[in-house]
Amino acid sequence: xxSPTEGPxxxxxxxxxxxxxxxxxxxxxxxxxARNLAGFPFLPxxxxxxxxxxxxxxxxxxxxxxxxxxxxxxxxADSPTLERQVLVERHLIxxxxxxGDEPRAVAVSSPDERxxxxxxxxxxxxxxxxxxxxxxSEAFDHIDSVDDSIESRLEYAFSPRFxxxxxxxxxxxxxxxxxxxxxxxxxKLAGEIDKVRRAAKGMSLAVRGFYGEGSDAVGDIxxxxxxxxxxxxxxxxxDDFERQIIPKVIEYERHARRTLIQMRRTLVEDRTHRALGxxxxxxxxxxxxxxxxxxxxxxxxxxxxxxxxxxxxxxxSRLMLLTQPAHLQKAIGRTLDQAQRRxxxxxxxxxxxxxxxx
Amino acid sequence: xxSPTEGPxxxxxxxxxxxxxxxxxxxxxxxxxARNLAGFPFLPxxxxxxxxxxxxxxxxxxxxxxxxxxxxxxxxADSPTLERQVLVERHLIxxxxxxGDEPRAVAVSSPDERxxxxxxxxxxxxxxxxxxxxxxSEAFDHIDSVDDSIESRLEYAFSPRFxxxxxxxxxxxxxxxxxxxxxxxxxKLAGEIDKVRRAAKGMSLAVRGFYGEGSDAVGDIxxxxxxxxxxxxxxxxxDDFERQIIPKVIEYERHARRTLIQMRRTLVEDRTHRALGxxxxxxxxxxxxxxxxxxxxxxxxxxxxxxxxxxxxxxxSRLMLLTQPAHLQKAIGRTLDQAQRRxxxxxxxxxxxxxxxx
Numbered sequence: 001x002x003s004p005t006e007g008p009x010x011x012x013x014x015x016x017x018x019x020x021x022x023x024x025x026x027x028x029x030x031x032x033x034a035r036n037l038a039g040f041p042f043l044p045x046x047x048x049x050x051x052x053x054x055x056x057x058x059x060x061x062x063x064x065x066x067x068x069x070x071x072x073x074x075x076x077a078d079s080p081t082l083e084r085q086v087l088v089e090r091h092l093i094x095x096x097x098x099x100g101d102e103p104r105a106v107a108v109s110s111p112d113e114r115x116x117x118x119x120x121x122x123x124x125x126x127x128x129x130x131x132x133x134x135x136x137s138e139a140f141d142h143i144d145s146v147d148d149s150i151e152s153r154l155e156y157a158f159s160p161r162f163x164x165x166x167x168x169x170x171x172x173x174x175x176x177x178x179x180x181x182x183x184x185x186x187x188k189l190a191g192e193i194d195k196v197r198r199a200a201k202g203m204s205l206a207v208r209g210f211y212g213e214g215s216d217a218v219g220d221i222x223x224x225x226x227x228x229x230x231x232x233x234x235x236x237x238x239d240d241f242e243r244q245i246i247p248k249v250i251e252y253e254r255h256a257r258r259t260l261i262q263m264r265r266t267l268v269e270d271r272t273h274r275a276l277g278x279x280x281x282x283x284x285x286x287x288x289x290x291x292x293x294x295x296x297x298x299x300x301x302x303x304x305x306x307x308x309x310x311x312x313x314x315x316x317s318r319l320m321l322l323t324q325p326a327h328l329q330k331a332i333g334r335t336l337d338q339a340q341r342r343x344x345x346x347x348x349x350x351x352x353x354x355x356x357x358x
Numbered sequence: 359x360x361s362p363t364e365g366p367x368x369x370x371x372x373x374x375x376x377x378x379x380x381x382x383x384x385x386x387x388x389x390x391x392a393r394n395l396a397g398f399p400f401l402p403x404x405x406x407x408x409x410x411x412x413x414x415x416x417x418x419x420x421x422x423x424x425x426x427x428x429x430x431x432x433x434x435a436d437s438p439t440l441e442r443q444v445l446v447e448r449h450l451i452x453x454x455x456x457x458g459d460e461p462r463a464v465a466v467s468s469p470d471e472r473x474x475x476x477x478x479x480x481x482x483x484x485x486x487x488x489x490x491x492x493x494x495s496e497a498f499d500h501i502d503s504v505d506d507s508i509e510s511r512l513e514y515a516f517s518p519r520f521x522x523x524x525x526x527x528x529x530x531x532x533x534x535x536x537x538x539x540x541x542x543x544x545x546k547l548a549g550e551i552d553k554v555r556r557a558a559k560g561m562s563l564a565v566r567g568f569y570g571e572g573s574d575a576v577g578d579i580x581x582x583x584x585x586x587x588x589x590x591x592x593x594x595x596x597d598d599f600e601r602q603i604i605p606k607v608i609e610y611e612r613h614a615r616r617t618l619i620q621m622r623r624t625l626v627e628d629r630t631h632r633a634l635g636x637x638x639x640x641x642x643x644x645x646x647x648x649x650x651x652x653x654x655x656x657x658x659x660x661x662x663x664x665x666x667x668x669x670x671x672x673x674x675s676r677l678m679l680l681t682q683p684a685h686l687q688k689a690i691g692r693t694l695d696q697a698q699r700r701x702x703x704x705x706x707x708x709x710x711x712x713x714x715x716x
Contacts, residue, residue, distance in 0.1 A: 266701055270641035281635030283628035343624055 014114050016317040020133020024302050025250045027181040027221065030091075031139045031238075032128040033147055034166040034175035036157040042167040043120060051103045051120050058119040061153040062107045070109045077101055082335065085326035091130070097121040115146060123167050123175075125150075134250070136178055136242040140234065170227065174234045178241050179225030182249060185299040186256035188220045189268065196249055200224055203245060219291035219320065220299075224249065261303060272300030276310065279353050285346040290323040312356030319352055372472050374675040378491020382660050383608045385539040385579065388449075389497045389596075390486040391505055392524040392533040394515040400525040401478060409461045409478050416477040419511040420465045428467045435461055440693065443684035449488070455479040473504060481525050481533075483508075492608070494536055494600040498592065528585065532592045536599050537583030540607060543657040544614035546578045547626065554607055558582055561603060577649035577678065578657075582607065619661060630658030634668065637711050643704040648681040670714030677710055 014028060036042060037057060040050055059073055076084055076097065084098040090113065093106050097118050104120035118126040127150075129143040157165040164175040171177070187193045200207045204227045209217040224246070226237055260268045275296035279285075294316050300306050301313050321327055323345050329335055332344050372386060394400060395415060398408055417431055434442055434455065442456040448471065451464050455476050462478035476484040485508075487501040515523040522533040529535070545551045558565045562585045567575040582604070584595055618626045633654035637643075652674050658664055659671050679685055681703050687694055690702050 266641050270704070273639040273641055274636055277635035277639030278632055281631040283624050283631055346628070 014112060014130045014132055016321055017132040018313055018317050020131060020135050022250055023133040025182055025184070025253045026134040026246065027183050028130050028132055029134055029136045029139050029242075030128060030130045030179045030181070031136060031143045032126055032177045032179075033143060034123040034126055034164065034168075034171040034177075035147070035150075036124040036165060036167070038155040038157045040124065040157075042165075043122065043124065044167060048103065054124050055103045055105055055119055057154060058117070058125055059105065059107075061150055062117055062119075070112075071107050071115070072110045074106050074108065076104045076106060082326050082329055086330060089321065089324040089326050092116040092128075093118055094121060114142065117146075123171070134180065134242065134246060136180070136238050140178075140238055144234075174232070174237065176234045176237055177225055178238055179223050180241065180246050182222050182224060182246075182253070183220060183295065183298065184222055184249075184253050184256075185220040185295050186253050186260055188217075189260060189271065189299075190256040192252070192256055193217075193222075195252060196222070196224075199248070200245075205245065218288045219295035221291075221295065257299075257303060268299070268303065269305055272296050272303075272305050276300065276306070276353075279349050282346045282349070284342045285323070285349060286342055287323055287325055287328075287345065290345055290349060291320060294320050294323070311353050315353055315356045319349060322348060322352070372470060372488045372490055374679055375490040376671055376675050378489060378493050380608055381491040383540055383542070383611045384492040384604065385541050386488050386490055387492055387494045387497050387600075388486060388488045388537045388539070389494060389501045390484055390535045390537075391501060392481040392484055392522065392526075392529040392535075393505070393508070394482040394523060394525070396513040396515045398482065398515075400523075401480065401482065402525060406461065412482050413461045413463055413477055415512060416475070416483060417463065417465075419508055420475055420477075428470075429465050429473070430468045432464050432466065434463055435459055440684050440687055444688055447679065447682040447684050450474040450486075451476055452479060472500065475504075481529070492538065492600065492604060494538070494596050498536075498596055502592075532590070532595065534592045534595055535583055536596055537581050538599065538604050540580045540582060540604075540611070541578060541653065541656065542575075542580055542607075542611050543578040543653050544611050544618055546575075547618060547629065547657075548614040550610070550614055551575075551580075553610060554580070554582075557606070558603075563603065576646045577653040579649075579653065615657075615661060626657070626661065627663055630654050630661075630663050634658065634664070634711075637707050640704045640707070642700045643681070643707060644700055645681055645683055645686075645703065648703055648707060649678060652678050652681070669711050673711055673714045677707060680706060680710070 016027070017023075018027070020026075020029075037054060040046065040054055043051070046054070063071060063073060074083075074087070076093070081098075084093070087093045087106060087108075088095055088098050092108055092113060093116070097104060097106070102120060104118075106119065107115075107117040109115035114130055116128045116130075118128070127143055127146055129139045129146070131139045131142075159165055163173040164171075166172050166175055184193060184196065187196060197207050206223075206225050206227055208223045208225070209221070226241065275293040279290070279293050279297065297311065297316050298313070298320075301310060301316065322331055325341060328341055328345055328348065331348060336344055374385070375381075376385070378384075378387075395412060398404065398412055401409070404412070421429060421431060432441075432445070434451070439456075442451070445451045445464060445466075446453055446456050450466055450471060451474070455462060455464070460478060462476075464477065465473075465475040467473035472488055474486045474488075476486070485501055485504055487497045487504070489497045489500075517523055521531040522529075524530050524533055542551060542554065545554060555565050564581075564583050564585055566581045566583070567579070584599065633651040637648070637651050637655065655669065655674050656671070656678075659668060659674065680689055683699060686699055686703055686706065689706060694702055
């Protein structure tokens with residue numbers, strides 16, 4: 001698992017491409033399915049030998065499937081910490097999946113990283129498909145074909161009454177979770193982010209920060225996902241999200257941006273230009289601050305506030321990932337403690353932020 | 359009183375020239391004498407007619423004295439608020455002297471602004487001489503000759519027992535106050551500014567911020583002055599200051615800067631470069647923040663941290679004055695409310711900070 005993180009030039013990550021529908025607000029769409037193999041206990045009750053067998057079955061069927069050529073298999077128990085952390089930062093495995101020494105793996109489509117299948121995380125398999133922008137239907141079609149292809153080769157734990165069986169009851173049924181990663185700097189600057197939180201809560205949606213559960217919304221990046229899957233079809237869950245909920249949030253954010261530009265243009269110019277100035281001049285930079293500054297610069301680019309002296313969006317997006325601790329250390333080529341990372345991060349940002357302009 | 363503030367190019371102010379001994383730490387040295395005319399009540403008891411007569415006598419004798427040619431007379435009761443505020447910002451009159459409608463004036467040597475004589479402030483006359491850097495003896499020689507010249511033309515209120523008589527008992531005796539304006543960003547960054555405050559307190563010295571009594575030490579600029587004048591000669595007061603007290607503070611500051619550069623170089627580089635980045639990119643800038651950022655850039659210049667991409671010291675010093683509210687409005691050419699000033703200040707700084715490099 002080195003190719004997608006080799007150099008700063010090629011980062012692959014689908015969710016940072018800033019392409020696809022509504023990508024001014026929606027960074028990425030994600031669909032994930034929880035699947036378990038029939039004939040094996042759920043993981044909380046599984047022995048180490050069970051896990052090993054599950055891993056073998058998954059590997060054979062995932063790699064032998066039609067998808068074989070583009071998928072690379074990463075045995076996590078054998079991977080160095082830094083490599084596992086890189087996968088977390090790329091949103092290809094969960095934080096939880098990066099920890100421990102149980103037999104577990106992830107299969108990732110390369111180089112696009114749109115598909116990732118975690119094996120032995122909370123369920124035997126967690127299949128995820130990601131797309132830039134608001135493209136849940138497209139993501140669902142993709143994951144559905146992957147799911148079918150795997151299901152044709154092995155037997156899932158399934159109950160005619162409940163649907164797909166999962167380790168955690170909240171996933172029983174379709175086993176689907178859809179989530180959308182949104183960039184909401186306008187609502188944040190306008191002090192209206194609670195509007196989204198309230199609306200989401202009213203619809204049983206979870207609103208989280210950049211790196212999933214418990215993480216703060218650093219960089220004004222929020223994930224909104226559904227909470228329940230039982231009793232509704234995948235398409236119903238998806239339609240709610242793609243046609244009603246997310247378009248409403250997108251409109252909130254666009255309205256906030258328009259209002260800011262009309263009513264408080266100088267304030268937005270000040271914040272975005274200062275953020276760019278800080279990125280170009282800092283000699284010490286923490287990961288969270290970097291992300292927050294890059295977020296403001298991204299907003300400035302979306303609102304055309306920089307005229308000719310701004311950086312390119314691709315450089316800003318790439319740095320959102322490269323300034324994360326593990327990516328930073330990969331880019332530098334050695335492990336660094338926190339104090340060293342702050343220096344290296346600032347140096348990297350200064351070297352890369354205007355790369356596209358030179 | 360327009361010539362010294364006409365354009366951003368020529369600001370005259372002696373205390374911002376960054377010249378003279380120890381000007382890496384000492385911005386300016388100031389000596390001031392409190393003098394009253396014999397035969398008139400002190401100002402708290404003086405009638406409007408008394409004040410008018412005092413003003414006439416002072417004007418005639420100050421302007422007729424040998425210094426006549428270089429001195430300009432500003433009748434403050436007739437001056438617009440903005441002009442008076444400009445004089446405060448140039449440290450030529452006190453805040454108190456800028457207020458009210460009593461007959462009062464200031465005589466200022468032009469264009470060097472080294473000499474200023476406030477008439478009808480707290481005493482009938484307050485004579486002040488300022489010099490760049492640590493140059494109290496030189497300032498004293500100058501003020502002494504001015505004092506002699508004035509005294510040869512009129513009679514001061516003087517008691518053989520107490521010395522010069524003044525409205526406030528703390529000034530009785532020599533009537534002298536010496537003060538030094540220090541730039542102490544090193545001690546501030548190192549968190550050691552209390553060291554100076556404690557030492558000063560132990561020696562009955564006052565430590566104040568940039569704009570005298572009650573003002574905070576914005577921009578890491580501190581004024582240290584003596585508190586008592588009774589029972590000691592001018593030379594004793596002066597010698598204490600110039601040979602013992604201030605050299606100690608200068609050494610504290612230089613030690614703090616050296617230690618920062620040796621032990622925490624990246625931190626200082628970060629703060630100074632970020633400050634410069636903020637000045638170059640802000641679209642909204644409050645006066646205090648501008649001064650604080652300029653202070654850090656001044657430190658960066660003193661420590662040679664900017665290599666070739668730094669601004670020139672002269673531009674930084676000039677902006678320390680030009681970003682003050684009244685100077686800003688003079689530079690723009692019209693009165694502005696606070697919100698407008700923040701925009702205009704940011705625009706001015708961006709236009710002027712790299713003036714010398716172009």
